[in-house]
Amino acid sequence: xxxxxQQLTFGLTNGAIFALIALGYTMVYGIIELIxxxxxxxxxxxxxxxxxxxxxxxxxxxPPALILPGVIVVFAVAMVVNGLLGVAIERVAYRPLRNAPxxxxxxxxxxxxxxLEGILFLxxxxxxxxxxxxxxSGSINLGVASIGIGNLLIIAIAIAxxxxxxxxxxxxxxxxxxxxxxxxxxxxxxMGININRTIAITFFIGSALAAAGGxxxxxxxxxxxxxxxxxxxxxxFTAAVFGGIGxxxxxxxxxxxxxxxxxxxxxxxxxxxxxxxxxxxxxxILTLVFRPTxxxxxxxxxx
Amino acid sequence: xxxxxxxxxSNRPGTISRLGAFQFPxxxxxxxxxxxPYLLLGIALIIFPLVDSDSSHVNxxxxxxxxxxxxxxxNIVVGYAGLLDLGYAAFFAIGSYAFAILxxxxxxxxxxxxxxxxxxxxxxxxxxxxxxxxxxxxxxxYLAIVTLGFGEIVPRVFRNATPITGGVNGIVGVDQPHxxxxxGWNGNFGFNPLPYYYLIxxxxxxxIFLINNLxxxxxxxxxxxxxxDEVAAAATGINTVTTKLLAFAxxxxxxxxxxxxYASKLFVVVxxxxxxxxxxxxxxxxxxxxxxxxxxxxxxxxxxIYFIQTYLLIQLPNWxxxxxxxxxxxxxxxxxxxxxVQRSNYLIFGIILAGIMLLRPQGLxxxxxxxxxLEHGTTDEAVSDLxxxx
Numbered sequence: 001x002x003x004x005x006q007q008l009t010f011g012l013t014n015g016a017i018f019a020l021i022a023l024g025y026t027m028v029y030g031i032i033e034l035i036x037x038x039x040x041x042x043x044x045x046x047x048x049x050x051x052x053x054x055x056x057x058x059x060x061x062x063p064p065a066l067i068l069p070g071v072i073v074v075f076a077v078a079m080v081v082n083g084l085l086g087v088a089i090e091r092v093a094y095r096p097l098r099n100a101p102x103x104x105x106x107x108x109x110x111x112x113x114x115x116l117e118g119i120l121f122l123x124x125x126x127x128x129x130x131x132x133x134x135x136x137s138g139s140i141n142l143g144v145a146s147i148g149i150g151n152l153l154i155i156a157i158a159i160a161x162x163x164x165x166x167x168x169x170x171x172x173x174x175x176x177x178x179x180x181x182x183x184x185x186x187x188x189x190x191m192g193i194n195i196n197r198t199i200a201i202t203f204f205i206g207s208a209l210a211a212a213g214g215x216x217x218x219x220x221x222x223x224x225x226x227x228x229x230x231x232x233x234x235x236x237f238t239a240a241v242f243g244g245i246g247x248x249x250x251x252x253x254x255x256x257x258x259x260x261x262x263x264x265x266x267x268x269x270x271x272x273x274x275x276x277x278x279x280x281x282x283x284x285i286l287t288l289v290f291r292p293t294x295x296x297x298x299x300x301x302x303x
Numbered sequence: 304x305x306x307x308x309x310x311x312x313s314n315r316p317g318t319i320s321r322l323g324a325f326q327f328p329x330x331x332x333x334x335x336x337x338x339x340p341y342l343l344l345g346i347a348l349i350i351f352p353l354v355d356s357d358s359s360h361v362n363x364x365x366x367x368x369x370x371x372x373x374x375x376x377x378n379i380v381v382g383y384a385g386l387l388d389l390g391y392a393a394f395f396a397i398g399s400y401a402f403a404i405l406x407x408x409x410x411x412x413x414x415x416x417x418x419x420x421x422x423x424x425x426x427x428x429x430x431x432x433x434x435x436x437x438x439x440x441x442x443x444x445y446l447a448i449v450t451l452g453f454g455e456i457v458p459r460v461f462r463n464a465t466p467i468t469g470g471v472n473g474i475v476g477v478d479q480p481h482x483x484x485x486x487g488w489n490g491n492f493g494f495n496p497l498p499y500y501y502l503i504x505x506x507x508x509x510x511i512f513l514i515n516n517l518x519x520x521x522x523x524x525x526x527x528x529x530x531x532d533e534v535a536a537a538a539t540g541i542n543t544v545t546t547k548l549l550a551f552a553x554x555x556x557x558x559x560x561x562x563x564x565y566a567s568k569l570f571v572v573v574x575x576x577x578x579x580x581x582x583x584x585x586x587x588x589x590x591x592x593x594x595x596x597x598x599x600x601x602x603x604x605x606x607x608i609y610f611i612q613t614y615l616l617i618q619l620p621n622w623x624x625x626x627x628x629x630x631x632x633x634x635x636x637x638x639x640x641x642x643x644v645q646r647s648n649y650l651i652f653g654i655i656l657a658g659i660m661l662l663r664p665q666g667l668x669x670x671x672x673x674x675x676x677l678e679h680g681t682t683d684e685a686v687s688d689l690x691x692x693x
Contacts, residue, residue, distance in 0.1 A: 035444050093657055103387055104660050106444055107591055110389070111656030114584065118650025122643055230579070234455065237448065274463050281452035288445055289437040 005145035007267040008260065013151045013220060015259020016158035020213030021236035022243070022251040023165060024086075024206030030246035031182045031202045033102075034094060037109035039210060040233015041116035042086055046211025047224045048124060049078040051131055060132040071134050078215055079208035086207025087200045095196070113230075120226035128225045131218035154216050161212060162252045165205065169248060178202055182246070231277070235262075238284040244294030253295065258283070348504060352497055362496035365568065367609045368503030369561045373582070374589040374605040375510055375598065376557025381587070382596035383523060384550035385530030386439075387447040390454025392582035394427040394555040396574075398562025400461055400468060401426045403572040406478035409469065416480035420563050427559020428552045435551040439544055454583050462574035473573030477566050492567070499568050506564070510557070514598060517553075526550050527596075580649075585612070588652050591659050594666025603667055611651065620645040 021043050028036040054060060059070040093112050097105040135150030169175035177198045180188040189195050217232070218224045235258060243254025258280060266273040287294060352361045373395065380388045401423035405414045414422075438449045461468045468474065479492045480502070492498045517523050525546045528536040537543050566572045575581070585608065593604020623644060659666060 033444070035448060093661065096661055100664070101385070102444055103381070103385060104664060106387055106447060107587070108657045108660045110584065110587070111653045111658070111660065114649050114653030115657060116653070118647060118653050121649050122646055126646075234451065238452070241448070271463075274459070278456050278459050278463070281456045284452045285434075285438070285449050285456075288441055288449055292441055292445065 002145040003267065005142070005147065007263045009147050009151050010267075011260035011263030012256060013154050013259070014262060015239075015256035016155050017213045017217050017220070017255075018232070018236045018239045018259050019252045019255025020158055020161065020209050020216070021232060022240040022255045023162070023248060024210045025233075025237050025240040026243070026245055026248060026251040027178075027202050027206045029240070030248075031178060031199055032094070032098065034105050034109065035237070036094075036206075037106065037233075038089060038093075038112035038116055039206065040229035040231075040236070041113050041120070042082060042089070042207050042229070043210040043214045043217075043232060043236075044120060044224070044226065044229035045085060045116055045214070046078055046082040046207070047131075047214025047218045047228075048120065048129075049081050049211060050074050050215035050218060051129070051224065053077045054132060054134070059134060067134055074134075075212060075215060078211045082211035082214075083204035083208035086203040086210075090200060090203040095199075117226060117229070124226050126226065128223045131222050131224050133219050133222050135219050150219070154220060157212070157216065159252075161209060162248075165209070166248055168205075174198070174201055235277075235280055238280055238287075241284060242287050242294055244296040247294070247296045250294055250296035345508070352500055358496055361500050363613065365496045365500040365503055366613075367606060368500070368507060369565050369568075370586070370589065370609050371507060371602055371605040372503070372510060372561040372564070373558060373586045374593070374601045375507075375514060376554045376561070377586045378590050378596065378598065378601045379514065379517075379526075379557070380550055380554035381590055382594075382601065383518060383530065384526040384547055386547060386551060387444070388450045388551070388554060389447050389579070389583055389587070390450035390452070390457075391554070391558055391586050392577045392579065393450075393454045393457035394431060394558035395562040395565070395582055396457050396461060396577035397430050398423045398427045398559030399566040399572045399577070400474075400562075401559070402563040402566045403474040403477045404467065406567075407474050408476050409467075409474050413478055416478065416563075416567055420560065423563045424556045424560040427562065428556035431552040431555025432548060435548045439547045439551065451579070451583075454579055458574045458577040461577075468574070471574065473571055475571045477570055477572060479567050479570070494570075499564075503564060506560070511598065518598075522546065522549060584652060584656075588655055592655050592666060594668045597666065597668050600666050600668030607667075608655075612648070616645060616648060616651075 021039065024039050024042070025036060028034060028039070053074045054070075057070050057073065059067065059074065062070055089112055093108045094105050097108060133150070135153055137148075137150065139146040139148045140152070169178060177188070177193045178201070180191065180193055181195055181198045185195055188198075214224070217228070236255065239254035239258040240251045241254070242258060243250025243252070245251075261283070262276045262280060265276040265279050269275065351364070355361065373391070377388060377391050380386050380391075402416075402419050404410065405412050405422075406416065406419055407413075434449070434453050438446055441449070462471055464470075480498075481491055482498075488498075492502075525536065525541045528539070528541060529543055529546060533543055586605075589605040589608045590601050591604070592608060593602065594600030
């Protein structure tokens, strides 16, 4: 039981990170039907941006009272800067190809992924970089097992961001514009919606959430490297597909489910750790084969 | 063509058109006079190892050969049929391991290279069908992700299935091809790059001939029809799933073929050499840079990228460091530009992929059809997108 709770906590925490990345994939896919291949690396950049802000504020040596406001500043700055990066990538690499054959923006997306990875590789080097954990330590005792406060906080932050996002999409004017653009771009344009701005906002939000995911990743694993985005991005994409691509709630649920699956595969099977990725990518293929719409997705007609 | 034989006898010798009348295999559909440079190139490639005494050059050329083969195979999938395959390394790995397991000391099975070459090609093609059959019905970009997932699964399985594949250490001591002794050569390939060079040259010549005929066949035209408009192609009676599956399986078989050659030449097979970054992206960059759907372009792309990877990125840092230390400017030397260049592999690939698609989507040597398609799509709407609406 103790082990079960431990693995469940690990799975949910890890899943929260995947879910935050998956939201970016699913939003971008929902609105322009592009698999934003660079999104995994945008996540890594977000993590490194957070690390830079922590370094500038010297937060790893700050007195405890200043940690909380400091962390809020870290999240805010990294999310805004990363959001702008996402907007810039859309502007440079995807917008000129919006009406090109679908293969073209997909290939530029792979290219942008390598550009980001290449820049991180040049600037940060090939090795793991250590990351301070600014989450509070300590744990809550539940009798059968104890759960770290840091883990709970990570899950809470992720869920709060998800709720905020779904409220934003569901209730605000910009959210309505996003849904309209996703449904029918031309009709939305005729209704006076600024398509380019709406798509840019989508990229901004997706990349900002990825930055939050990157910082949480750093806090949780206390290390980050230039290439963590490739694997995390692929797993998060699996989560988005599993939940139903284009569906924000689906991506969140998918993220948590995939996180839990990884935790249990690596926890309960002998040598399961090295097979967990194989299991996840098999889930991806099987989902696409048997239920391409995912758990909550809608059928998208072939155009 | 029947007339060629008689034309050879009656025409005046010496002119370009006279020489062009030789139907160089593989370029038969191109204009006759234009075949002349290829004939010269072919002869040069055959003579080159005999003239150049440096065997490391032959070795480099023999290694470049299997990259060209990979690029030609991926070009069928991406260039002709318009399917983005991001897991091309998987089939390369399957071909390599299929050969390495059945022709090494791993299980003390030593089946001949010449038997396993077609066999492992077939195995790779079967895996292509196995993966493609259920997934090719999906939307095009889903296929990209399925293949990416498959490309991640396969090397991991080979790495984890230690009892069969030797795990992280791989299989060392893969068999090498043998031929009956001829012309004073004992027929053992061993570590001598020369026979490998001629082997890959022969394979490439045959492949170019085959692919060229395939492209102009009913099947090839069906691929291009699907690439340009799948719904319209289906409406004209093309079975899109079977046609796409054939492209996918053929591409996979080329990858498996190249894998077998690679394993026997390298003597070792390790799971790390089949990662996304090491193979799948590199081959995709070759195809995109050269010009999707154009065989000459793709071959050029493969040679250029191979040159950048194995020569330029290794030599350039030394030249730069040499230059900066010769200039003797303290600031420049401290900056260590050479080190940055050496580590900019990822960046260069990224810029090539994104840059080519944005600035010259048709690649270095454009495919005429593809060019129209890509340009038509990008210009007229995008301009209104950038200016209007705001």
